[in-house]
Amino acid sequence: MPSLDASMLWTPAGWRADAGFDVADGRLGPARPPREAAGRWIVPGIPNLHSHAFQRAMAGLAERQTHPEDSFWTWRETMYRFAARMTPEAVHAVAAQLYAEMLEAGYTTVCEFHYLHHQPDGTPYDDPAAMSHALIEAARETGIRLTLLPVLYMTGGFDGRPLSERQRRFGHDVDGYLRLLERLRPRQDERLRLGCALHSLRAVPLEAMRAVLAALPPDLPVHIHIAEQIGEVQDCLALRNARPVEWLLANADVDARWTLVHATHLTEAEVQGIARAGATVAICPTTEANLGDGLFPLRAYLEAGGRWGIGSDSHVSVSPVEELRWLEYGQRLATRHRNIAVGVSSSVGETLLRGALAGGAAGSGQAVGALEPGACADWLQLDTDAATFAGVRAEDAVDRWLFAGNRPLVQEVHVAGERLVENGRHRAGERIAAVFERTMRQLLAE
Amino acid sequence: MPSLDASMLWTPAGWRADAGFDVADGRLGPARPPREAAGRWIVPGIPNLHSHAFQRAMAGLAERQTHPEDSFWTWRETMYRFAARMTPEAVHAVAAQLYAEMLEAGYTTVCEFHYLHHQPDGTPYDDPAAMSHALIEAARETGIRLTLLPVLYMTGGFDGRPLSERQRRFGHDVDGYLRLLERLRPRQDERLRLGCALHSLRAVPLEAMRAVLAALPPDLPVHIHIAEQIGEVQDCLALRNARPVEWLLANADVDARWTLVHATHLTEAEVQGIARAGATVAICPTTEANLGDGLFPLRAYLEAGGRWGIGSDSHVSVSPVEELRWLEYGQRLATRHRNIAVGVSSSVGETLLRGALAGGAAGSGQAVGALEPGACADWLQLDTDAATFAGVRAEDAVDRWLFAGNRPLVQEVHVAGERLVENGRHRAGERIAAVFERTMRQLLAE
Numbered sequence: 006m007p008s009l010d011a012s013m014l015w016t017p018a019g020w021r022a023d024a025g026f027d028v029a030d031g032r033l034g035p036a037r038p039p040r041e042a043a044g045r046w047i048v049p050g051i052p053n054l055h056s057h058a059f060q061r062a063m064a065g066l067a068e069r070q071t072h073p074e075d076s077f078w079t080w081r082e083t084m085y086r087f088a089a090r091m092t093p094e095a096v097h098a099v100a101a102q103l104y105a106e107m108l109e110a111g112y113t114t115v116c117e118f119h120y121l122h123h124q125p126d127g128t129p130y131d132d133p134a135a136m137s138h139a140l141i142e143a144a145r146e147t148g149i150r151l152t153l154l155p156v157l158y159m160t161g162g163f164d165g166r167p168l169s170e171r172q173r174r175f176g177h178d179v180d181g182y183l184r185l186l187e188r189l190r191p192r193q194d195e196r197l198r199l200g201c202a203l204h205s206l207r208a209v210p211l212e213a214m215r216a217v218l219a220a221l222p223p224d225l226p227v228h229i230h231i232a233e234q235i236g237e238v239q240d241c242l243a244l245r246n247a248r249p250v251e252w253l254l255a256n257a258d259v260d261a262r263w264t265l266v267h268a269t270h271l272t273e274a275e276v277q278g279i280a281r282a283g284a285t286v287a288i289c290p291t292t293e294a295n296l297g298d299g300l301f302p303l304r305a306y307l308e309a310g311g312r313w314g315i316g317s318d319s320h321v322s323v324s325p326v327e328e329l330r331w332l333e334y335g336q337r338l339a340t341r342h343r344n345i346a347v348g349v350s351s352s353v354g355e356t357l358l359r360g361a362l363a364g365g366a367a368g369s370g371q372a373v374g375a376l377e378p379g380a381c382a383d384w385l386q387l388d389t390d391a392a393t394f395a396g397v398r399a400e401d402a403v404d405r406w407l408f409a410g411n412r413p414l415v416q417e418v419h420v421a422g423e424r425l426v427e428n429g430r431h432r433a434g435e436r437i438a439a440v441f442e443r444t445m446r447q448l449l450a451e
Numbered sequence: 452m453p454s455l456d457a458s459m460l461w462t463p464a465g466w467r468a469d470a471g472f473d474v475a476d477g478r479l480g481p482a483r484p485p486r487e488a489a490g491r492w493i494v495p496g497i498p499n500l501h502s503h504a505f506q507r508a509m510a511g512l513a514e515r516q517t518h519p520e521d522s523f524w525t526w527r528e529t530m531y532r533f534a535a536r537m538t539p540e541a542v543h544a545v546a547a548q549l550y551a552e553m554l555e556a557g558y559t560t561v562c563e564f565h566y567l568h569h570q571p572d573g574t575p576y577d578d579p580a581a582m583s584h585a586l587i588e589a590a591r592e593t594g595i596r597l598t599l600l601p602v603l604y605m606t607g608g609f610d611g612r613p614l615s616e617r618q619r620r621f622g623h624d625v626d627g628y629l630r631l632l633e634r635l636r637p638r639q640d641e642r643l644r645l646g647c648a649l650h651s652l653r654a655v656p657l658e659a660m661r662a663v664l665a666a667l668p669p670d671l672p673v674h675i676h677i678a679e680q681i682g683e684v685q686d687c688l689a690l691r692n693a694r695p696v697e698w699l700l701a702n703a704d705v706d707a708r709w710t711l712v713h714a715t716h717l718t719e720a721e722v723q724g725i726a727r728a729g730a731t732v733a734i735c736p737t738t739e740a741n742l743g744d745g746l747f748p749l750r751a752y753l754e755a756g757g758r759w760g761i762g763s764d765s766h767v768s769v770s771p772v773e774e775l776r777w778l779e780y781g782q783r784l785a786t787r788h789r790n791i792a793v794g795v796s797s798s799v800g801e802t803l804l805r806g807a808l809a810g811g812a813a814g815s816g817q818a819v820g821a822l823e824p825g826a827c828a829d830w831l832q833l834d835t836d837a838a839t840f841a842g843v844r845a846e847d848a849v850d851r852w853l854f855a856g857n858r859p860l861v862q863e864v865h866v867a868g869e870r871l872v873e874n875g876r877h878r879a880g881e882r883i884a885a886v887f888e889r890t891m892r893q894l895l896a897e
Contacts, residue, residue, distance in 0.1 A: 064839075064851075064854065064855035064856060065800075065839075065847070065850045065851040065852075065853070065854035065855030065856075066843075066847055066850065066851065066855075068779075068790060068798065068799040068800055068850040068853075068854045069790065069793075069797050069798045069799065069847075069850065070790045070793045070797040070798075070799075071790075074788055075788060075789040075790040076787070076788050076789055077789070079789070080789055102838055106856065106858075110857065235787065291780075293784075294777075294780035294781075294783055294784050295780065295783070295789070295854070296783075296789065297783035297784065297786065297787045297788050297789045298784075298787070299784065299787060300784060320855075320856070321854055321855060321856070322856060322857055323856050323857060324856075324857040326857075327773075327857060331740075331777070331780075333514075334737075334740035334741065334777075335740075335784060337740055337741070337742070337743035338739075338740050338743065338744075338745065338746060338781060338784075340743065341522070341681065341743045341744070341745060342520055342521060342522050342743050343521040343522055343523070343525070343526055343741070343742065343743045344514060344515065344516045344517075344521040347515075347516040351515050351516040352514065352515045352516075353514040353515065353516075354511075354514055392548055392884045392887050392888060392891075393511075395887065395888035395891035395892060396888070396891035396892040396893075396894065396895035396896065397512075397891075397895065398895070401511070401512055401515075404511045404512065404514040404515065405510075405511035405512065406511075407511070407514075408510065408511035408514045408741070408767055409510035409511030409512075409766075409767060410510060410511075410552065410766070410767070410768060410769050410770075411556065411768055411769060411770040411772075411773060411857070411859075412552075413857075438838045441838050441841065442838060442841035442842070445838075445841035445842035445843075446841060446842035447842075448842065449842035449843065449844070450842065
C-alpha cells in the first residue's frame, strides 16, 4: 500500500516535523507517525493553473523579429500557423512530453485551457471530442492530474465579428459546446475533472456567456483569459464602456469557482473586486514576460487578500521555480525594493509557495495543495542530498529552493500515491520522448 | 591530442557546417575538416563577467523581510554578516562548488571581483594573498578559466569616510593593493589572467584611482561597479556634481580594457559615452532583479553599438540561459513589445549569444568567445539528443536553447581542450560537493 512518510511536511501553517499517512484510493488516510522518514522533506505537488499544451512544440521558435514592433499580436500569428499543423496524434505526443516535464519540475495537476478542437478547416473530427481525448490520454500516460477546460470561442473581437480562417479550429456555438462537455463528462475520474473555459470577453458574447453559465453544474470551475493586453482593455472600454475585469464583475456572478487568467492590467478597484469575489488569478510570469504583457500588481492584490496561483501557459518555461522566482523579481524591478511577497510569512519563498498551493487548489477545483486526511495524495520529495540544501534549516528551505541556482531539486513526485518521478526522471520519460521526437521532426519539416 | 570536431560550429558570423581543429597547449590550431563530427553542435564557452564567489553560500538566504522597505542596502547588511564568517578554506570550498556549477551551466571563464581580502578584524593574513590563492586553487581544481580581479576598496562613501567595522576585511591603501597585485603576478598562466577592480566610485577616491591606473600595465583589464543603485547616483550628484558614469567618463581614460559592472541607471548621453569609449558593460540580470536594482537600457545601448556581457554576480542563478532570457524579458516587460535584442541577427537568441561572447572576451581580457585558430580551446557541446532540439534546424537552435524550458542542454564542456563536463556533470563534481556540504554545515551552524 502506498504511504507518505515525512521527516518534515509542508502544511498550510508551515513545516511540521514527523508526519505520516497511508494512501487508499489515491487519497490520504488519517495522520499517523511516520515510518522510515529520515531526510524526507515533503511538499504538496504544485498545481499548474494554465496550459495550452500544443504550444510546447513552438516554445522558443517565435523569438525572431517578424515586424519592427513585434508584440503579442505578431506572436499570435506565429501561434496560429503552428496550431494549423496539429493533429490529435501530434497533440497527444506533445502533451505527453510536456506533462512528463511538468511532473519532473514539480507540477502534479494541470489545468488545460483547450481551444484546438476541430480540423484545420473548422470541420469537427468524426469524434468531435478527438482533441480532448488526445489530451486526456496524454495525462493518463504520464499520470498527471488534469482539470480539462474545453474552451468556448465564438467571435473574433468585441464587435462580434466572425472567426477568421485561422480561428475556425477553435469555434463552437453554445449548443455544440454544451454537447462537447456532455460527451466528456463520463470520462471524469479520480484524476480528471472537467471545467469550463470562456476564451475571453472578445471571443464570447454576453448572451452566450450567460447561457453557458446557466447550463453548467454549479460547482464547475470556470476559467477566462482577461486583461492580458492593453489593446484588449482599450477595445473593451471602446465597445463596452468598461474595462474587462470591471465589465466581468458587473455582468457575471464571479465567485470562488472562477479563475481569471493573467488579469495583468487592473485598477485598484478591480484588484479589490477580484479579491472580494473570492476568485483566483492565474498568473503566468514567464509567458507574460515572453509576450511583453506587463506585470501583475501582486503587492496590492496580496494586501487585498486576493487568491492566486501560477500557470506555465505557453511553456517557454516549465518550472514552478522560475514562475515563482520571477513573479517576485518582476515586482522588485518595478518597485526597486526587495522581498515584496511577504505577509503570511516573512519569507518570500514561503509566502509564494503557500499562495500557489492555495490558489492552485481553488482554481483547479481539486482536493490538492495541502497534505491532510482526505486530500489527494500528490506530493514532491525534495532532494535534501543536493549541495544547495547542505546545512540549510527547514525554515530557510523554501527560500533556498526558489532563490538559489538552477538545479532541479525535486527528487520524487507522487500523484494519487503513485510514484511517477524517481531521481528527478519520469518513469516513462524515454518512451514518451522518443514519440515526441518523431512528432517534432514531422511538425518542423512541414 | 585533444581536438574539436563539429558538424555545426558557432562562429561570430553564425553557424557554419563541418569544422575541426587540433588543440595544442590549450589553443586551437589551424582549421581542418572535422573527424567523427556527426551531431556535434559546438558553441564557444560563455564568459561570466562578474562573480563574488563567496556569495554562493548565501544564495536564497536573504529572501526574508528584515525591514518593511527591504532594498539593496538591507541585503548588503546580510551580505556583510555572511562575509564575516568566511575563511580561506571556506572560500575555497564554496568557490570550487560554484565554479563546477558554472562549468556545468556553460560558463568557461569567470571574472572574480574579489574584495574579501583580510581577517575579520581587518588584519591581513600571514600570507596577505591567502584569499586570492583560495580562489585560484578553486579555479585550478575545477579547470575553469579565471580572470582574477583583486578589488581596491578604501572608503565607505563618496564623502571619503573610513570603512565601517564590517568593511575592514575589504580594505587596502594604494601601496598595499599594488603589492597584492605584484604578489599574484607570478601565478598567471594559460588559464589565469590578473586584472584590477576598483570597487566603486564611493570606495575609491579620485587620487587613488589615478595612482593605481598609472601604475598598472597598460593592457590590464579594469572593472568597476557603477550606477547600480539610484541612491548611488544621487550621492554622486550631490558630492561630485555629476552622475557616476558621467563622472567616470570625464575623469578616467575609459577605453576597451574597462568593464562597467551593472551601469543600470544611465542617461542617453551616458549610453552613448560608454559605447563610444569601447568599454564593456557587465549586465547581471538575475542579481539586478533579486536586488531590485532596475533594468539596463539594452535597446538604446545596442543601437549605440555598445559592447556588453553577462555576470552571475551573487549567484542566485548560475545559468547563462536564465541571464540572457531575462535580460530580454526585462526589456519586453518594460516596453510591452517582443523581440527587443535584435540587430546583428533577426533572432533574439543569436543576438544575445553573440553579444555575451564578444563582450565576455573583451571584459575578461582573454582570447575566448570565438572558436578560431589561435583562440583558447574553450567550448560547449549542445545536447542535440535532448527532446527540446528534436527536429530543430541550426538557425533556430540558439533561440530554442535560450527560450524553451529549463532542462540543461549543455552536454560537454571543454576548457583549454580539456573535457571537464561529460553528460552534463563535472568530472570532480561529487568530491567537490562533499567538501562544500561539510563547509556549509559549519557556516550555517554558526
